Amino acid sequence: MxxxxxxxxxxxxxxxxxxxxxxxxxxxxxxxxxxxxxxxxxxxxxxxxxxxxxxxxxxxxxxxxxxxxxxxxxxxxxxxxxxxxxxxxxxxxxxxxxxxxxxxxxxxxxxxxxxxxxxxxxxxxxxxxxxxxxxxxxxxxxxxxxxxxxxxxxxxxxxxxxxxxxxxxxxxxxxxxxxxxxxxxxxxxxxxxxxxxxxxxxxxxxxxxxxxxxxxxxxxxxxxxxxxxxxxVGISRTRSPFRGQPELRENEALFLALIAKAKRLIYLENQYMTSPIMAEALAARLEEPDGPEVVLISTLHCPSWFDQMTMDRTRSVFLKRLELANKHRRLHTFCPVTESERIIIVHAKLAIIDDDLVRIGSTNLNNRSSGYDTECDVSIEAAGPTAARTRMEIRDLRSREVAHWLGVSAAEVEAATVKAGSLGGAIALLQAGGAPRLQRLEPQKLGPLAAFIAAHHIGDPISRADAWRPWRRRRAMAARLAEQKRRLAAAGLPAPPAREIKEAV
CATH class of the missing domain: 3.30.870.10 (Endonuclease Chain A)
Structure with a gap:
């Protein structure tokens, strides 16, 4: 489990x-x-x-x-x-x-x-x-x-x-x-x-x-x-150490274990995608010849000016890193729009791994959700005597969620997935010949100021130690990834392979 x-x-x-x-x-x-x-x-x-x-x-x-x-x-x-x-x-x-x-x-x-x-x-x-x-x-x-x-x-x-x-x-x-x-x-x-x-x-x-x-x-x-x-149902938390309360990074550990364990599909909906730790974990799976398909859905751009300057710019680095790792063409990144192609703000935080686990909560794929803010996610895993039924329910939920984006039925999504052999292929098949409700989400070209913000993850600390010291952020990320790998290995859980945290601006 x-x-x-x-x-x-x-x-x-x-x-x-x-x-x-x-x-x-x-x-x-x-x-x-x-x-x-x-x-x-x-x-x-x-x-x-x-x-x-x-x-x-x-x-x-x-x-x-x-x-x-x-x-x-x-x-x-x-x-x-x-x-x-x-x-x-x-x-x-x-x-x-x-x-x-x-x-x-x-x-x-x-x-x-x-x-x-x-x-x-x-x-x-x-x-x-x-x-x-x-x-x-x-x-x-x-x-x-x-x-x-x-x-x-x-x-x-x-x-x-x-x-x-x-x-x-x-x-x-x-x-x-x-x-x-x-x-x-x-x-x-x-x-x-x-x-x-x-x-x-x-x-x-x-x-x-x-x-x-x-x-x-x-x-x-x-x-x-x-x-x-x-x-x-598993309950995972995030909390900074503060006045005698210990640090909690269960949400970060779960994300890393899920990404490492996936066999066929990693489906993620999230408001912010900026964490280099998560980017490296996903990139490692994309570089594998027989790794899982990765489908990401996020907002075209954040509604607030501050988030556009910080999270949107840093997300471009995240997406660029995944594009560089996409040697086997298994990455699909989308932003949803209405019929008139107006943005839909994706505030949901959803992860579905194969047909084995669904996770919903408050945790974004950014640094601060991993260890600085308080967060809580709940996960349903197909395990025990009801595992077969739960897998069917997870699959049905995934088809229903994708169907709601495309304006089709869950049965149509399931049929297209079988026909195409992948979820990304199913989405392309269902959108062929019509106005795409899920448009491609691509990294932006960054100017000098945006590149500086993205490189130092301004507004997005990984822990209390680097909250007001952005020059310490890269070292803090590397230390955090090493610690989570150790904890996952000690618990007998899958962990991403050892690799250096990179920045791709």
């Missing part, structure tokens, strides 16, 4: 059922229904939380009475005074809070004088962010993935060009956006409840009571169809 507690994950727990939710329209509906079913507690961990977020927005950005999450939670707290509702969000700096409608100020104003407990998490090194995204209900149902609670997150899986509901309050339109969330019932939710309590205690110094028994009735919403039956 790739999920090894203490190395590639924190722990492995068995879920009674699990679901993967494609895009936020379905997630918000499921989360609202589940919260209505809550009997004991609703606990949020989020990078950002905006109380003006509508669950099911109307045209023009309006919402029905009680359909915005802030008023909804306050009404729920009044209706069920015994319900313990807590929100823990990142204590973002003012410039970042400003880009998210000053959510830190709005949250406090919204919940002041109510029984909803809202706190900001600043228990982090300077410059690090709290990036986990989850809701835990009754310690028995947990949603975990890449989606924050914000008024510009909502979109359907159709990613329509002119959806009149994809509008902020005040009439400002925002780009189409792709997110993924998981829903987990049973013991994995209990474990994520422990994670929430740990974060709450470190941020506030307060303990949150822990339930002694499972709820008599599950809060799982009737509108949400399970993607998986009973299945093992």
């Amino acid at each position: 790739l999920l090894e507690p203490g190395t590639t994950c924190w722990r492995v727990e068995r879920a009674a059922r699990a679901a993967v939710i494609i895009d936020m329209a379905d997630y918000f509906v499921a989360a609202k229904a589940a919260m209505k079913n809550a009997r004991r507690s609703i606990h949020f961990l989020n990078w950002a939380f905006d109380p003006d977020t509508a669950f099911d927005p109307l045209p023009g950005g309006e919402a029905a009475d009680g359909d915005r999450i802030g008023p909804f939670l306050k009404a729920l707290a009044e209706e069920k005074p015994h319900l313990d509702i807590r929100l823990l969000c990142w204590k973002a700096s003012l410039p970042i809070s400003a880009t998210q409608n000053f959510f830190t100020v709005k949250d406090r104003r919204c919940f002041t004088g109510t029984s909803v407990k809202m706190k900001l998490d600043g228990h982090l090194p300077v410059g690090a962010s709290h990036h986990q995204k989850m809701i835990i209900i009754d310690d028995w149902l947990a949603f975990c993935g890449g989606g924050d609670i914000g008024p510009d997150r909502w979109d359907t899986a159709c990613h329509e060009d002119d959806d009149a509901r994809r509008v902020r309050r005040g009439g400002k339109c925002y780009p189409s956006r792709h997110e993924l969330m998981s829903a987990l019932e049973g013991e994995p939710a209990r474990a994520l409840g422990e994670l929430f309590r740990e974060r709450w205690r470190s941020a506030t110094g307060q303990d949150v009571p822990r339930p002694l028994e499972a709820p008599q009735v599950s809060p799982w919403p009737s509108c949400l169809a399970p993607t998986f039956g009973p299945v093992p």
